[in-house]
Amino acid sequence: MLQTTKLLIAVFATFCCFSEAIAQKPLRVYIMAGQSNMVGTGGISTFDYIGDDPKTAPLLKKMLGPDGNPKVCERVWISSLNGKMNQYGGEGFGKLTAGYGVRRTDPTKPDDFIGPEYMFGITMEESYDGPILIIKTAWGGQNLSVDYRSPGSGPYVMNDYQKEVFTKKGKLKQVQAQKKEATGRNYRYMIDHVKKVLGDIKRVYPDYDADAGYELMGFVWFQGWNDFSDLTTYPSSFGDKQYDQYSKLLAQFIRDIRKDLETPKLPFVIGVMGVYGNYTPGTFRIVNNSDHRMQLFRKAQAAPTELEEFQGTVVAVQTASFREDALGFIDQKLTEVKIMGRKLSKKLPDGPNADGSMTPEQQKAYIETYKAKIVTPQEMALWKRAASIGGFIHYYGSAKFHAQAGKAFAEALLEM
Structure with a gap:
């Protein structure tokens, strides 16, 4: 009897030590930001379609719990900030599950959509047996040239073509004033929210262990439509250099993110826009040479990865193949x-x-x-x-797209 008691005590002590070790693992923090496709229009109503394709059916199994409903992650929490255009908006937070995509009525209450965050979080949970926190800030209709313009890029300055266009319309001063007011607004919203969450993690993740601390593990950027379609900031007269300015802005954005979050080598994923997919004829409508412009824009989005300063810490993930x-x-x-x-x-x-x-x-x-x-x-x-909702700009509201993109973003960070 004495031997049995000693054995039980030893087993209990071992279990306690193991549990304590898990609890004391650092919190891994990931930041996800962008515009409407980072917000996410992947309809929960389209989940079953993911299972129709043998290539993506395994994703659906991971996205559903034993009861057939969307899985609730036990070790992944999320704080998601979203609002109407040009407004700070509201925050939804809790354990990661489906419903942190676009929230049409109230950004603090769940809706029937996912963005890349859902499969991203599920993939990260599989790779790490400690706690994980996703901080997502995304707003529809925002560009990098103005709204997300980071401090290091300086004030927004109109090019000669813009001045000519808006002068003819009699709107030059009005547009200049609008852009001055909007410059950097969403960048500030994003940084302020990240710092707010990190300053009081227990508000979002009640079991946070301050002694174990947290580690900023990566940043995912998925944005582009509003810059791609802005033919005054990026006029076609620039030829093959049409979107070169976007590359410069994005490179500075990465530098400023790292500086403001005091993480000089923060791994960074650029989600390259996949609208128009692989340019299959009959699957999209060409307007203003849009197919050629899309090729130029995708190249511009990936360009920062070629800079020597970003080698090994910045990677571009192509999403075109996920478009149906x-x-x-x-x-x-x-x-x-x-x-x-x-x-x-x-x-x-x-x-x-x-x-x-x-x-x-x-x-x-x-x-x-x-x-x-x-x-x-x-x-x-x-x-x-x-x-579901959103049309071609939003990948037809297909959860299949958002799930594949989220998984790819997570795997890119894990490789780094």
Whole structure:
């Protein structure tokens, strides 16, 4: 009996030491920032579609708990700051689960969407048996040239082309004032929130062990549409150097992040924009030479990784392959339906309602018939299963895209 008691005491002591060792592991902190695709429009309603593809079915298994509902991570916490354009917004925080994507009504309350943070956190939890904290700050419609412009890039200065364009419109002084007010605003929001969370970690993660401390382990940046589509800041007259300024701004952004967070070698992941995917014909619409511009922009986003100062600590992750061509094909057909609807309502000369004789009911019936001719029932079933909100700019609201991107971002950091 005495021997049994000693054995039980020894086992209990070993277990306690093991538990204490786990509890005292440093908190690993990751920062994720950007615009609307970092916010995330991946509909929870599209989760099942992830399981249709043998390549991504394993991701779905990791994203669902034993009860079939989205998994709640036990060792990953998140603080997510989001709000309407140009507003600081509100914070949602707690254990990481689905629902930290776009929050349409109230940024402090869960909604039915994920961003890259969900699979990012799940992947990190698999790689580390200690606690993890994700701090996410993202706002839709924000650019790097103005909104996220970091201190080292100095004030925003208009180029000659912009001055000419806005002078002709009689808006030069108005636009200059707007840009002056907006310059660096979201960068400040981001830094302020990160410091706020790190200054009181227990508010977000109640079991934080201050003795074990925390380690800033990486930064993920996923942004680009508003700079890509800004043809005054980045005019086509610049030719192949059209987006070179973005590269310079992003390199300085990395330097300033490291300086302001006092982490000189903070690993940094650049999520390269994947809109238009791999340029498969028929899956996107070309406007203002957009396919060529996208190639230039992706190159500009990845350019900082080539700088000697960033070797081994900054990496670019291409996301184009995660964009669904199947959804792109359907989207183009649905766009044709919308165009036909505009032709009817506006009584355009080349439309079937040129004389304006069709009633609203007749127009609706015509559109339904037209849609049935070009979009098959199978395509509509796929669309309802795989897409949610946001359109092509937001990867059709597919959780499959956001899950793959989040996993890739995490793996890139783990490799560094």
